[in-house]
Amino acid sequence: MVYQDEIVKQPTDRAPSHEDVLVARARDGDEHSFGELVTRYQALAARVARLVAPGIDVDDAVQEAFVKAWYAMPRFRPGAPFKPWICRIAANEARNQIRSARRREALALRETSARRDERSVPPPEGQVLAREDAEALVRAMNRLGSNDRLVIAYRWLLDLSEAEMADALEVPAGTVKSRLSRAMTKLRTAIVAEEADA
Incomplete structure (x- = not known):
């Protein structure tokens, strides 16, 4: 006892x-x-x-x-x-x-609209080889809004926990999950678009 x-x-x-x-x-x-x-x-x-x-x-x-x-x-x-x-x-x-x-x-x-040079340099996106996955991912990430980039970066690149993400974003933990899910869906779409552009 x-x-x-x-x-x-x-x-x-x-x-x-x-x-x-x-x-x-x-x-x-x-x-x-x-x-x-x-x-x-x-x-x-x-x-x-x-x-x-x-x-x-x-x-x-x-x-x-x-x-x-x-x-x-x-x-x-x-x-x-x-x-x-x-x-x-x-x-x-x-x-x-x-x-x-x-x-x-x-x-x-x-200030310079009247004197603007009409020549423009094409973006380097079309010049990158398809096999360079890291650069393609960066370009796809750049197609996202800053909030989507941030939530993906916090989770997958900076390895923050959901609790740390909620703290950093000043939102409830459930909101972190839904934002991350939406951002990942947008990233998948951006990757497909990036591959189509290549």
């Missing part, structure tokens, strides 16, 4: 990880700890930015994302995972860069 006072309770709190300590120190303004987080997640943030917005200045987007993260650190929720948070900031900054580039491009087009 087991008595109540003999039951050993397992602690529900886990010991803080090294990353938890870095995040806590960074929240308190420790630049060195934040620098370690930057070093740890810079490549991931670059991949996110590149996937969300191909063709942008990735280094600039990542730098701006970490600057914004630094200023937002005091508001970072204690105990929350850092990885999806920085992914979300990098994705948002990449989108901001696209919007800025579009505004600059529209302005430049308006």
